[in-house]
């Protein structure tokens with residue numbers, strides 16, 4: 001049996017440190033917004049290379065609260081990828097703004113800067129590139145375009161913590177980066193968690209207010225805020241995980257390299273290839289094939305986990321039926337949804353397991 005992601009192995013390797021972190025918080029008698037959160041915020045900001053980090057309850061609210069902090073709402077447009085997890089779109093519509101979907105580059109999976117230029121209107125207030133599967137979007141082109149037009153850029157870093165574009169970390173390139181610490185992400189908590197990284201002190205201060213009922217001083221409410229706080233236990237766990245993030249991303253890189261070698265030259269199978277300027281962190285290893293159902297069934301029969309990220313693009317979800325975007329509206333996103341398959345990936349995958357997965361793929365498609 002080869003699991004899609006070995007969560008148990010992650011705990012086993014870090015058990016001593018995680019258990020110590022648990023005990024430290026439990027014995028402190030303080031569980032929400034305290035010293036662990038403050039320490040994690042400082043450590044994660046240093047890791048990303050930003051002035052500020054604000055711990056929040058989850059990745060979706062990290063995206064949403066930034067848009068709220070920028071006062072985006074009805075009548076404002078936000079450019080989002082047509083090919084993404086639905087959370088990206090949900091953040092935009094949650095504040096009442098309009099999603100303007102833009103297709104990925106022909107090589108995929110990330111948003112195409114040339115198509116962004118064509119989608120910008122006088123109402124465009126922000127661009128929300130997603131670094132999907134751990135592969136950074138073309139941030140240099142996106143930031144250059146946004147700066148020319150005075151548009152904000154918020155990076156969705158949920159799948160790419162630690163990745164780089166020409167030496168700069170994802171989440172430190174746009175005006176803000178929204179991070180998720182859902183357990184399966186490259187740095188995951190043991191429950192929900194999220195954060196925003198930014199160099200903008202005004203944005204940081206507004207987020208600290210918004211996450212805590214619109215309050216900075218107890219029982220004095222400056223605005224109608226949220227309850228979106230990172231808790232002490234999750235922050236303490238994340239501090240342990242952060243010490244391994246670069247090393248574990250390196251292990252993922254080795255897994256991807258071995259997959260690349262073992263899966264080369266299989267007819268009808270497209271392998272992921274990151275651009276030269278990108279340093280991906282391989283949150284997922286996503287192949288493409290017209291024979292996906294057959295391949296997924298063969299893997300399943302061999303006891304190998306695989307998943308589809310994602311089977312239905314946001315514009316075809318019932319949740320967005322009211323936008324009236326029928327099948328055919330975003331053919332690149334639709335074609336990816338029909339052909340992508342994620343193979344097992346994680347910092348604990350053994351060379352033997354990789355070879356076994358590759359052998360099943362080769363046998364099925366050859």
Ligand SMILES: *Cc1c(COP(=O)(O)O)cnc(C)c1O
Pocket residue numbers: 058059060061084085087088130156158159179180181182192193194
């Ligand atoms: C996981 C994810 C999110 C949302 O994060 P949560 O912490 O689950 O709310 C947002 N965007 C993308 C691309 C994600 O993969």
